[in-house]
Amino acid sequence: MxxxxxxxxxxxxxxxxxxxxxxxxxxxxxxxxxxxxxxxxxxxxxxxxxxxxxxxxxxxxxxxxxxxxxxxxxxxxxxxxxxxxxxADSEDGPLDVSCPGTFTMRWLIPRLYRFRERHPAIEVRLSASSRPVDFERDGFDVAIRAGSGPWPYGAETVALFAETTGPVLAPELAAVAGADFAGLTLLHSRTRRHAWRQWSDRSGIAVDERGGNEYEHFYFMLEAASSGLGVCIAPWPLVADDIRSGRLLAPAGFIASGQHYVALRRPRRQRKAAAFCAWLAEEARLFSGEAGNPAP
Structure with missing residues (x-):
């Protein structure tokens, strides 16, 4: 009919x-x-x-x-x-990118002006998400995720960099922090509730992860650490600028977490998405080569 x-x-x-x-x-x-x-x-x-x-x-x-x-x-x-x-496969217009919120704020947005200078006709529209990627369900073109896979079948995966993590805290707390951070308030995030246990297992430093304060969003937890409210486990890409400026200190350094940051692209090749992923890979190489970046 x-x-x-x-x-x-x-x-x-x-x-x-x-x-x-x-x-x-x-x-x-x-x-x-x-x-x-x-x-x-x-x-x-x-x-x-x-x-x-x-x-x-x-x-x-x-x-x-x-x-x-x-x-x-x-x-x-x-x-x-x-x-x-x-x-559509044009070189201009909107490009929808899904990315974890804190990574978007602290790593992607500060660099995004360089992509705009190179591709002024592409409008990058950002949405915050860390959930598993399903290109059949979701409407975005590119997704940035941190994890260990497996990644969606058929999606093109662009490796960005390996993740390293470590305890970070405000300078005023560093003077009283012991090797196991006993006596300091441990900060947790709901999105990575077992970060302290995982870091302890990899570093060999025993930490009593019980208690402390939990924050709904990762960004809130980082702000709490910067304000001297405690010590938290953070990935290097999210705190690199704070470490370099002295706003945060990392007395135990950073070690590989076993996770990787990747850009995932729809199976069908699209010029806008290809240009964005190529730029992401270039920015990731520059970031990995910057002075002070801990090796994975």
């Missing part, structure tokens, strides 16, 4: 007008005249046999039918956008 779908122009005009609440704003977004938007909406109302707006022209309100249609169209246009971007 053939679908009875009104013209896409009419649906786009109504969706923009309903989202903005004003036809003049919808006209500006779609680069058409106010009268063109009005005609398309009137055509759609005539075709559907219901009113979609009510009230005076300068204060239009959606009817119940208009509200229902707008909700469906918003979701529908989002799906169309995802489908188009999934197969």
């Amino acid at each position: 053939a679908r009875r779908i009104p013209s896409l122009n009419a649906l786009r005009a109504f969706e923009a007008a309903g989202r903005h609440g004003r036809m003049t704003l919808a006209a500006a977004e779609l680069n058409v005249t106010h009268s063109a938007i009005s005609r398309q909406v009137q055509h759609l109302e005539a075709l559907l046999g219901v009113a979609l707006f009510e009230g005076p022209r300068n204060r239009l309100q959606l009817t119940s039918a208009g509200t229902q249609l707008l909700a469906g169209l918003g979701a529908g246009f989002d799906l169309i956008d995802q489908a188009v971007r999934a197969v």
Whole structure:
């Protein structure tokens, strides 16, 4: 049975007008005249046999039918956008990148201006996530993750660098910190609840990880450590700038955690994603070669 779908122009005009609440704003977004938007909406109302707006022209309100249609169209246009971007292979436009929040803030964003200078036509849209990658479920183009694999089947994996971790604390606490950090408050993050135990097993330094303070977000825990509230286990990429500036100290150094940072790309080759992953690999090499970077 053939679908009875009104013209896409009419649906786009109504969706923009309903989202903005004003036809003049919808006209500006779609680069058409106010009268063109009005005609398309009137055509759609005539075709559907219901009113979609009510009230005076300068204060239009959606009817119940208009509200229902707008909700469906918003979701529908989002799906169309995802489908188009999934197969498009242009060198400009948006590129959706998923990345753990703290890594985004402390490593990726401070370097992102260099990618923009090289590829000004690509708009990098960042979203924070650390959950397992599923390109069939998720709409992003590239995902940056830290782990030991296995990575999604078929996804192209670009190795960035091995992760090293170590205890970090504020300078004022370093003077009273023993080798096992006894007497200091141990800080934990929900996303890496067993970080102290894992570091202790790898370093051979016995630490009583019980007690201490737990933070919902990794970034909160790092800020607590910088403020002198205790000592935490942190990956080198997230604290490199703080260590170099003296804001944090790492009295026990850093050791390999067994995890690696990687960039994962959709199985289908895309020029924008390829350019971004190539840039990431270059930045990772520069970072790994910087003075003071502990060897994995």
